[in-house]
Amino acid sequence: MSINEPASVTLSESPGKIALRTLARDRRSWISLSILGVILLLALIAPFYASSIAHTDPFKSTLNATISVGGVTRQVLEPSTEGLGLGITPIGPTGRPGAYFLGADNQGRDVAARLLYGARNTLFIGVSAALVTILLSLLIGLIAGYRRGFVDSVLSRLLDVIWAFPVYLLSISLSVVLLTSGLSLGFIHFGPGSIALPIFIIGIVYIPYVARPIRGQVLALREREFVRAAVGSGAKHSTIIFREILPNVLPSVLVFIPIMFALAMLTESALSFLSIGVQPPQASWGTIINDGLGLLYTRPIVALAPGLLIVLTAASLNLFGDAVRDGLDPKTRPRGDS
Amino acid sequence: MTTFILKRIAAMFFVLFSISVLVFLIFFATPGVDPAARIAGRNADQLTLQQVRASFELDKPIPLRYLSMMNHLFVSQDLTSYVNRGAKVLPQLTQAIPATLSLVFGAAIIWLLVGIFMGIAAASSKRKWMDPTISFLGIVGISLPVYWLGEVVNLITQSKLHNSVFRWVPPLGYIPLTQNPWQWFLHLIFPWLTLALLYAGIYIRVLRSEILTVMREDYIKTERAKGAGEKRILYKHATRMSLITIVSLFGLDFGALVGGSALLTEVVFGIQGVGKLTFSALQNFDLPLIMATVMYASFFVVLANAVVDILYAVLDPRVRRV
Numbered sequence: 001m002s003i004n005e006p007a008s009v010t011l012s013e014s015p016g017k018i019a020l021r022t023l024a025r026d027r028r029s030w031i032s033l034s035i036l037g038v039i040l041l042l043a044l045i046a047p048f049y050a051s052s053i054a055h056t057d058p059f060k061s062t063l064n065a066t067i068s069v070g071g072v073t074r075q076v077l078e079p080s081t082e083g084l085g086l087g088i089t090p091i092g093p094t095g096r097p098g099a100y101f102l103g104a105d106n107q108g109r110d111v112a113a114r115l116l117y118g119a120r121n122t123l124f125i126g127v128s129a130a131l132v133t134i135l136l137s138l139l140i141g142l143i144a145g146y147r148r149g150f151v152d153s154v155l156s157r158l159l160d161v162i163w164a165f166p167v168y169l170l171s172i173s174l175s176v177v178l179l180t181s182g183l184s185l186g187f188i189h190f191g192p193g194s195i196a197l198p199i200f201i202i203g204i205v206y207i208p209y210v211a212r213p214i215r216g217q218v219l220a221l222r223e224r225e226f227v228r229a230a231v232g233s234g235a236k237h238s239t240i241i242f243r244e245i246l247p248n249v250l251p252s253v254l255v256f257i258p259i260m261f262a263l264a265m266l267t268e269s270a271l272s273f274l275s276i277g278v279q280p281p282q283a284s285w286g287t288i289i290n291d292g293l294g295l296l297y298t299r300p301i302v303a304l305a306p307g308l309l310i311v312l313t314a315a316s317l318n319l320f321g322d323a324v325r326d327g328l329d330p331k332t333r334p335r336g337d338s
Numbered sequence: 339m340t341t342f343i344l345k346r347i348a349a350m351f352f353v354l355f356s357i358s359v360l361v362f363l364i365f366f367a368t369p370g371v372d373p374a375a376r377i378a379g380r381n382a383d384q385l386t387l388q389q390v391r392a393s394f395e396l397d398k399p400i401p402l403r404y405l406s407m408m409n410h411l412f413v414s415q416d417l418t419s420y421v422n423r424g425a426k427v428l429p430q431l432t433q434a435i436p437a438t439l440s441l442v443f444g445a446a447i448i449w450l451l452v453g454i455f456m457g458i459a460a461a462s463s464k465r466k467w468m469d470p471t472i473s474f475l476g477i478v479g480i481s482l483p484v485y486w487l488g489e490v491v492n493l494i495t496q497s498k499l500h501n502s503v504f505r506w507v508p509p510l511g512y513i514p515l516t517q518n519p520w521q522w523f524l525h526l527i528f529p530w531l532t533l534a535l536l537y538a539g540i541y542i543r544v545l546r547s548e549i550l551t552v553m554r555e556d557y558i559k560t561e562r563a564k565g566a567g568e569k570r571i572l573y574k575h576a577t578r579m580s581l582i583t584i585v586s587l588f589g590l591d592f593g594a595l596v597g598g599s600a601l602l603t604e605v606v607f608g609i610q611g612v613g614k615l616t617f618s619a620l621q622n623f624d625l626p627l628i629m630a631t632v633m634y635a636s637f638f639v640v641l642a643n644a645v646v647d648i649l650y651a652v653l654d655p656r657v658r659r660v
Contacts, residue, residue, distance in 0.1 A: 157352070157356075160353050164353045164636050165357060165360075166639060167599070168598075169616065172617065173628070176621065176623070177365060177368050181368060184369055273483075273485050289486055293489070297493065303486070303493075307483060307486035307490070311478065311483070311486075314480075315477050
């Protein structure tokens, strides 16, 4: 047994176990995780859906295609019947499994299949950007809070600068610039249309929101007796940071994951909506909303469906975030449970 | 106290300076970005590029260009656009401000009223269904993409129900208050509600959890032991303490929104405000205009930050030592 572990053996469960148990008992975590599970599953079956159920290529414009709905052959892009009769209206939801279940967009692409492929990009960018934010924030927070003094001043001022830049303005500025030029980070190069760009951009802009509270916690922990004892006993800096401080900031870091995931996802969809996020022919829920804009009054489903999916996913993540927070914070736990 | 305020103001100018440098570098010094190529258009020949560089002073060293731009922006105030040559940038900005202020003020009133009322109700109601219901609304509020909500509102009020319930809704756009107050109100009512819904969600959640935290404090127990009524405890102590958090949060949100974060709402509802101006400047790579709008935006955010910090220091002497 090392010095770090409590001498008393009567303490039966670790805080982590208690938190997990509370989380498992919380109805909110089950509801949100089931919804997220279904959405993840939908994202995973995207290629299967496109090739075996809808029989279409969701990335190719099919302007002259026809399909047969209930024995009647219809054009995917029908001549418009509204207004002057100019232009075209894509086929609406067929309401039966198979091609064009949710109709087509104005390039004749299958909306349902694009939604599933879009889910992949949206979820992947959301979770990756959230992890980028959290890892970098953890690094900055630990260094600034632990080293204090000059290093802390420099890092904190840097955070202040990013913080004073409204998130959307900063991410839009970076996207506009990087989408034309791509990004070279030493030996890695991201091309102009790469989805690594939104991940990088969104990951950066939210750093102050996470790094500031972590730095504050580390500063406070630095003054605690057990850390001082470790310093006094001559432990290495890395040992103190990883064995004494990190385990104590980990709970708040965990709480941030679902919340940042939701925020990153919403930001990605906004950037894609402004057509400076995921680039065509790739899809994300934001780009599909953008595609549906011109069809809003004739084929509202194209813009409505991805938005509903965004709300559902973000709400589940936030709900799960609430459950995690309550599970990790003994103060909010119902009495008699801990 | 004076030292604290002076320090805070110095920090504010430092942040503003850094932001101006940062923006300048993002647009002028990112590897692979050539503003001259942007201005000259696609497939411009070398000669044209050189002319463009000379005429926009793009051939000078970066620090000089930065100083010259700051000089035109703040000292002589005659910075002109790259895209519409000769058009002054500052009048464009000042023209856009009233629309943004109208949008943000109206929305702020709605979200503060809704947020505070529902936050208190969620934290205190004896009815069992109340707290989960309001908390659920809060979650939906923070999970809605504001631009999408705006589109849905447009779909309903401009198309689907426009010939029945929402006949009175005017087409998208903005009418200045001075021109026609009633039309101003009608044009803004749905943008207000849309923007307010998101923030109401945030404020409900924050206020609810703040009140619940304060209610566990020792001095509340003391109050109770002294025999104070629950109503008095809730309003006089818990809510009042929690409102401090709300006030500081409001300062930051308001600053960011006035500074251009209302961009998505403005784009969706066709309001010619600062956000929309910034977005079109970004799309055109109109650097002088970007510089002006971003400096204006960060000025508001930084100012709001400083005001909140100073207010905090006034309220809580412990902060002054930091």
